[in-house]
Amino acid sequence: MAAEEGHLSKRGDVYAQPGNRNPLLDILNDQWHPLSNPGGYLSIGVAENTFMQEELLRYVNTHNFTLDSHCLSYGDSFSGSHQLRSAVASFVTRQFCPVQPLLARHVAITSGVGPGVEALSFTLCNTGDGILLGRPFYRGFPASMSSRAGATTIPVSFGNIDAFSMDAIPLYEKAVLDAKARGITVKAIMLCNPHNPVVWDNTETNEVPGFHSVLSINLKELIDPELVHVLWGISKDFGSNGIRLGCIISQQNERLHAALENIAGAFFVWADLFSFFKPRLGSGVGTSKSAQQVEENSWALEARLQETFLKHKLFTAAGSTFSHTEAGWFRLTFALDYDCLSEGLQRLLTALEEFGKECDY
Secondary structure, eight states: OOOOHTTTTTTHHHHGGGGSSSSSSHHHTBBBBBBTTTOOOOOSOOOOOOTTTTHHHHHHHHHHOOOOGGGGGGOOTTOOOHHHHHHHHHHHHHOOOOSOOOOOGGEEESSSEEEEEEHHHHHHHOOOEEEEEESSSOOHHHHHHHHTTTOOOEEETTTTSSSGGGGGGHHHHHHHHHHHHHTOOEEEEEEEOOTTTOOOOTTTTTTTTOOOOOGGGGGGTTTGGGGOOEEEEEHHHHOOOOOEEEEOOOOOOOHHHHHHHOOOOOOOOEEEGGGGGSTTTTSTTOOOOHHHHHHHEEEEEEEHHHHHHHHHTTTTTGGGGGOOTTTTEEEEEEEOHHHHHHHHHHHHHHHHHHHHHHHHO
């Protein structure tokens, strides 16, 4: 259909093309259930935390929640009602142990963290300005940063270096200089755990590092606090992706909140599945291929492996769609009920074994 036939803008026509339809929709419309749909897709690639759903539903359904007319109106603020912002401030203060307790005025409510990313990009960046983003990253971030705000995503690769360590600083600095050489002014850096979940302290797993929010750090000795903003939402911590509730927390930047007021409108791990094979799939060991040929072949193998998973009605998230720097890494969601996770891992192993037998690598 031509753009004028659908009365769309040029960019609207691009998004409406059949080729741009998100293939995940087919998977979501045919999800596995042990009784009602045993032949459906079993998704271990979507960042949803289902662990808490039963408990949360039980709590919601056994408590009488009442609403008044104020809840159905714009309320007393375009950045969320004072009551809601106060509740978020109280919760974050209790759980994140900030140096300075949060007040309602420090919080701006958004319809999820994604819109929060868009709002910050819009208010912090001019068109064409850059935002540093460590790889791998959530594939929705570039769209949130660029579609309306016009910001440019600057991916930063770390190799085997911890993206949150001091060793990562030179890599960020190089990315800033490279962007400057291309005429791009870097205005922000976004720090996000590539494994996505917030890690809470757990006395039963002492080897897991505890969670420390940036809000709990005394920033005055490190950076101008006006430059630090925190994004948080209930999707992961409360297993409620469908309830679109997120927030922007900024304790020292009143002008940012003034701007936001005026524009207002999974848990998973990264797994190297190529290492299931010996030698590692795509390593080029025993071949005479050039380094470039080996890399190109590796990404092709990742795509073929993803197709094999789908053949077994298993959805995983391939690293290539998250701008990962090395082929073979897949995002696997573990916050699933036991039967679903067990079935998913069994399908994963079956698909890997089949791929190993059929693939000439």
